[in-house]
Amino acid sequence: MSGQSQPADITFIGSGIACTATLIQLFRKLLNTEQAGNTRPEITVIEKNREFWKGIPYGSRSSVNALTITCVNDFIYEAERPAFFRWFKENQNDWETYYREHGGITAERWLKNNLPLIAKNDWETVYIPRFIFGWYIHNTIAKLHRQIEEKQLAKINLIHAEAIDARVTGNKHYEVKLEHPDKSISYIISRKLVIATGSAVVKPVDEVNAAQVTYINDIYEPSVPLNIEKVKDALTQTDWVENRNVLIIGSNASSIELLYLLEGLPQVNGLINNLVLISPSGALPYHISTETLDEHPTPSLKALQNKGSYNLKTLVDAAAADLQPAIKNGANVAYIATVIGNTLKLMEALGDDAKKEFFGIHGMRLSNMFRRSGPEYKAGSQQLADVRKVSFIKGKFIQMQTRNEGVVLRYEEVSSGTEKTYPLTFKAVINCSGSDNLDRSASPLIYNLVHKKLAAMNLSGKGFEVNEHFEAAPNLYIMGPLLGGNMNKLIHFWHLENASRLMYLAPYLANELLKD
Template identity: 35%
Template sequence: MYDIAIVGSGIACSMTLCHLAERLRDKPVQTEMLRIGIIEKEGEMWTGVPYGRRSVIGALTFQKLQEFLEEPERSCYIEWLRATAGSWLQTLREWGGSGAAKWISDNQSLMDQDKWGELYLPRFLFGLYVSSQAACAVEELSRLGLASVTRIQGEAVGISGMSGRPRAIDVEDDRGARRSLHAARVVLAIGSPPQKAVQGSAVTGRPSHVYINDMYSPSEIASMYRIQKALSALPDKTSANLLILGSNASALEALYLINHRPRIRHRINSIVIFSHSGLLPYKISEETVEFRLLALEELRIAASFCAADLMAAISSDIRRAEALGLNVADLRDLVGAAVNQSIDLMHVREQERFICEHGVNYSRMMRRAGRDTRNAADELVDQGILTTVRGALRRLEPFPSGSGLMRAIYTLADEPAEMTYPLPFRITINCGGFEDLDYSSSRLINSLVSNRICKVNSTRRGFLVDENLKAGENVYVIGPLVAGNFNDRIRFWHVESASRISGLAKLLAESLFDSLFLSSEAAVSSTMSFKEDVTSVVSPSSL
């Protein structure tokens, strides 16, 4: 029986464990050693999908370090980066390929000038850093006799348990064998929901067509290898066409990786992206843009306005900026400050509406990307390889000649007539975003919903949590599944951000500590609160 079982060992788990260790060490109150179990289905601990082996070594953060982490974590991380630079630069040179070599030469002068905050760093570095912190926390907890941390390899597939009793967690190993664990408290740190699959068996049932549903499963490197192998088997370049569904940050990352892999890039004839917006994330140029947000200014002097009015004003200003050819990425802080002020002026009911109904669309409108990643897409456009279509895929149909080629039937935005894209596709990559929680292919999520342990919130992208991140009796949630909550402390439309998860980890550690050692009345003691800071929007999931 565990005092705490954490499902998932990504950064949400690691950061929570580090904060909990700090809390236990600074205020030792317990007499017995706590038992903490960490259940992880993959073969790596502490890093999760973006910061470990499931991402390639050269994959970069979406934002520069200054925005990636808040203080004091940022300074600690920078200190670690400085101290270990010799070793990680060598790893990057040896294993990162041509993209990493270019990154080092483009960014060497910033590193030499100690301007770490300006860098869009390779993500695996944060994974190394977090892993070392988590390993220290585990060692310290054990050395001080505060807690033992046990790793449990397997997939949590179901959670049950009667009221007032410990939770039972069913864990399945690689061979399908199941066992049941019991825990007084369960933390769900399972990351984002699974990717929304495209059209099921129509593509996945055709082994000759390469369909990549999730680039990070089993790993980005394996996905790149599948692409390379499929291209090298083609007799000529005419059918070497790749379809990407969605234009989010993962799609942009796929382009970055392809551009820096000559064995793929030189064999590709065409890459076509279908997305609702028809736009890739805007490139951050760090330029000051002179622009007046007229619609937002007008709104703020109105006597009263609602969430829909605010969204309409944002759209109007952004559309005007686009029409003037301004870089929307560089308007982010200006728009963010105005939106924050406007939210504060609204009735609390409308604030909730904005967070839960409009926030995601606002983020989509402002999607941005760092220079290193975004430049790769521009290079592919310049070489005549990349085309972006503003439209939606209706279905994929086998090409008459067979051989794994598919044709894409799609509609253009605002036009109902179906069209067939002129090129056949040999490879499809799905970057179309995540499943809603009420129709999930995850057995764990389904079990939590059907056993009525957690409730899906109104956005269907997260579980309903209270001010202490509690989603049900003795069940807590941290990470992307906290999205779409609005309470006195937590107001987020997305939580796919390292800095946001770091803040929530602190809150969760407090909540767990309180539930372990304080009575339930005293438990709601902390004064922490977390509001959507619209100036720091970064969402890999938004289409």
């Protein structure tokens, strides 16, 4: 059992951006009040990886060349921009030198294209390497942490372990079961518990014979650079060039990022005979259109409004129809915002149940229509396509079948519904298909929270149902992507992979955690 003499006041499970953004706000509030003594809270942070405060996207598990999906102005929450831009310029020599030394030809190309834009503060067109934001957020939390401890405003405990289970004690506290790197077990107790574990765990797609194929279930585990090296080794050890094929399952943001990274590694992409992506859409995210339109017509939504009689299904169908011209020549962000804004206005007449269903289910359906990425990502994937390295399958993955030379792909063709076998043998398979529902999660903690009924899934299946205080249960708080699919007075997002949105929500959660 726990060796604690007293329970922690607040415990965070996970130390990525959701936790870090919240603690930054919480520390700032403590420093503004400077009330030490009896009000000094004890805060515990549990992280299963050795690297605290950055999470997967902004730390060492990602690639130094990975970029933000949106431009800097959209990526950084408005209230945080002055501090970030000031730090960015003050530390430019450090991050620029580091990037030149570690980013290879991709970094050289990015610096050549973007340094002139940075000099002009043209933040609408710059997509920064994510490690730079990781440096900023780490620097910010470290500085505040030192100030908090110097002034004895809080006691901070960092634990390197994986939280695998939780239960409510007799006095309504939370007991968390921890598994340490050496597989030993310990327990901690906390009055308030914050689940900030990041995105739901990637779902495995199939069982594979490791002797026949290099299978990577999650490109970020243990890290992108190590996994790319595994792919390189698998291809190098394959004698027949015709069999040096790589299969990517899924065509989401991770997929286009991977293509961008591979394009900048000729020592790897030069080994690839063919790189095949399979997904139901059969296409990568759109590039972001810079076209300025005089108007953003929404005729289908307008027709519903004029009719005055509609339900959720007809509203969603109308929104989907009006999104088509908004993505005709790339994703026009302003046009998309008009369509979604008009959709939400019309939804006001449908009531709370319809709103909850929209945010839990239909919002992601519409969002998948306009998945987008910056110009560098699109250019990288296009470079591979131009040299006929990339093929796309519009299909649903069924299984991988083992052959002596590797594996072959069985899939269902979307257009016909027929099962087919793709006519290539693959030596490496990378799963970018996304996460499973929480009740099937490979995370022991998330699985146990659902099945022990400590927290309930919302309609999306990918997030927990919470109230406007972030609570999935009394004193059990959710922060980060697992908030996606909620609709209440404060939290109304169908997905929360966006750092800006998390920075927006962080002060509200900090207030809740500091309440008695």
